[in-house]
Amino acid sequence: MIQKYKKLIITVIVIIAAFFVYGKFFANKSSSGPLLGSTQSNTPENSADVLGADIIRAINQIDSLSLDRSVFSNPVLLELVDRSETIQTEDVGKPNPFSPIGVSSSNSQNLNATSTDSTE
Numbered sequence: 001m002i003q004k005y006k007k008l009i010i011t012v013i014v015i016i017a018a019f020f021v022y023g024k025f026f027a028n029k030s031s032s033g034p035l036l037g038s039t040q041s042n043t044p045e046n047s048a049d050v051l052g053a054d055i056i057r058a059i060n061q062i063d064s065l066s067l068d069r070s071v072f073s074n075p076v077l078l079e080l081v082d083r084s085e086t087i088q089t090e091d092v093g094k095p096n097p098f099s100p101i102g103v104s105s106s107n108s109q110n111l112n113a114t115s116t117d118s119t120e
Contacts, residue, residue, distance in 0.1 A: 071077070
């Protein structure tokens, strides 16, 4: 009798395991809030005032930063040598990137004009 239901039992176990794996790794974590009721709450985490206060606090921290200018007078920094090389300008490519290879732009315009005339 167990042999008769063996495939059914294995199929049910695999489906349950698949739901468990999906729920554990792939389910949307942001939907863990309440399913019914108001979508807005009066908690401080979601209010615009707290968000504004966080922004103001971050701006104040940026304003309070000071730069130590003695870094730029460091002898090690002053001994650095610029070894950059100028890049030579080169031809970019064809005037019309969609024209066939080996055909100039004036020939490709003529080719397009003749191909549209022959289809009419």
